[in-house]
Amino acid sequence: MPKPPLTDEIKTILAQPLAAVMASLRPDGSPLSVPTWYLLEDDGRILINMDDRRVRLEHVRQDPRVALTVLGESWYQHISLRGRIGEFKADTDFADIDRLSRHYGGNPYPDHEHPRTSAWIDIDHWHGWHV
Amino acid sequence: MPKPPLTDEIKTILAQPLAAVMASLRPDGSPLSVPTWYLLEDDGRILINMDDRRVRLEHVRQDPRVALTVLGESWYQHISLRGRIGEFKADTDFADIDRLSRHYGGNPYPDHEHPRTSAWIDIDHWHGWHV
Numbered sequence: 001m002p003k004p005p006l007t008d009e010i011k012t013i014l015a016q017p018l019a020a021v022m023a024s025l026r027p028d029g030s031p032l033s034v035p036t037w038y039l040l041e042d043d044g045r046i047l048i049n050m051d052d053r054r055v056r057l058e059h060v061r062q063d064p065r066v067a068l069t070v071l072g073e074s075w076y077q078h079i080s081l082r083g084r085i086g087e088f089k090a091d092t093d094f095a096d097i098d099r100l101s102r103h104y105g106g107n108p109y110p111d112h113e114h115p116r117t118s119a120w121i122d123i124d125h126w127h128g129w130h131v
Numbered sequence: 132m133p134k135p136p137l138t139d140e141i142k143t144i145l146a147q148p149l150a151a152v153m154a155s156l157r158p159d160g161s162p163l164s165v166p167t168w169y170l171l172e173d174d175g176r177i178l179i180n181m182d183d184r185r186v187r188l189e190h191v192r193q194d195p196r197v198a199l200t201v202l203g204e205s206w207y208q209h210i211s212l213r214g215r216i217g218e219f220k221a222d223t224d225f226a227d228i229d230r231l232s233r234h235y236g237g238n239p240y241p242d243h244e245h246p247r248t249s250a251w252i253d254i255d256h257w258h259g260w261h262v
Contacts, residue, residue: 021200023154023162031154031162033198035209067164069152071202075235078166104206 001082001125004044010079010128014040014070017104022048023067024060032056037100038068046081046121049097051114060085066121076130086122090115132213132256135175141210141259145171145201148235153179154198155191163187168231169199177212177252180228182245191216197252207261217253221246 006014022036034056039047046068050057060066064085071078091097094109096118101109137145153167165187170178177199181188191197195216202209222228225240227249232240 019150019202019206021152021154021164021202023152023164023198025160025162029156029160030196030213031156031198032211032213033152033154033164033200034211035200035202035206065161067154067162069164069166071150071152071166075150075166080163080165082161082163 001080001127003125004123006044006123006126007128009131010126011040013072013077013079013128013131014038014046018070018072020068020070023069024056025063025065026059027062032059036068037104038070039100039103041120044123045086046083046123047096047100047118048121049091049100049116049118051116053114057117060119061088068121072131074130079126079128079131081121081123081126083121083123083125085119087120089118091118132211132258134256135254137175137254137257140262141257142171144203144208144210144259144262145169145177149201149203151199151201154200155187156194156196157190158193163190167199168235169201170231170234172251175254176217177214177254178227178231178249179252180222180231180247180249182247184245188248191250192219199252203262205261210257210259210262212252212254212257214252214254214256216250218251220249222249
């Protein structure tokens with residue numbers, strides 16, 4: 001798998017609001033996968049955002065190693081990344097989840113009640129398939 | 132997360148050729164995610180099939196714990212499973228990859244040259260979201 005920096009072609013694909021699945025580790029070391037919204041930041045990191053009620057947030061605080069697969073338009077186009085979460089930040093003003101929600105659906109996130117946390121993934125390796 | 136058996140509703144969804152991402156573990160315990168074809172067998176296990184040249188096959192032989200997220204028609208419908216591979220079998224006649232390929236695209240798998248291995252996931256837990 002190539003290491004960062006990402007190529008312009010990969011960045012162009014990741015800049016789209018594509019379906020993505022994130023894998024993280026449970027306390028016993030087993031993998032857990034869930035769909036996620038993501039956003040490629042200008043600095044090359046990947047933003048994700050989690051409801052604080054999700055047990056997954058505890059997991060990634062314990063072990064920040066994650067993987068992300070972003071699915072392209074067709075079955076045969078995908079980008080898979082490996083990395084670790086290098087920064088957590090309480091999304092106190094819901095600015096990050098709103099950014100994500102606008103990116104995917106055009107509107108701010110409807111729930112500004114339940115606390116959320118932003119996390120930024122530092123990419124260690126990436127692999128593009130048919131991109 | 133509920134434990135097996137799967138409900139009929141979940142089985143009906145999983146019976147479709149949906150986009151899916153599998154998470155497995157690398158030797159250092161970090162997660163790796165890749166898109167995969169899958170097939171729900173009548174016995175409730177999930178069939179996947181790997182090209183023997185994939186390093187992922189070595190990984191899951193070392194640690195058979197995997198997770199699978201199956202994406203529904205919309206963003207908000209998905210099924211995520213956790214489990215472990217309970218059986219590996221050389222797909223010597225390419226019957227399993229052909230079954231998968233027919234399920235997803237209607238045709239047998241075009242490559243009957245490179246050896247492949249079938250693996251069956253025993254589901255430990257599952258979670259359906261908006262299903």
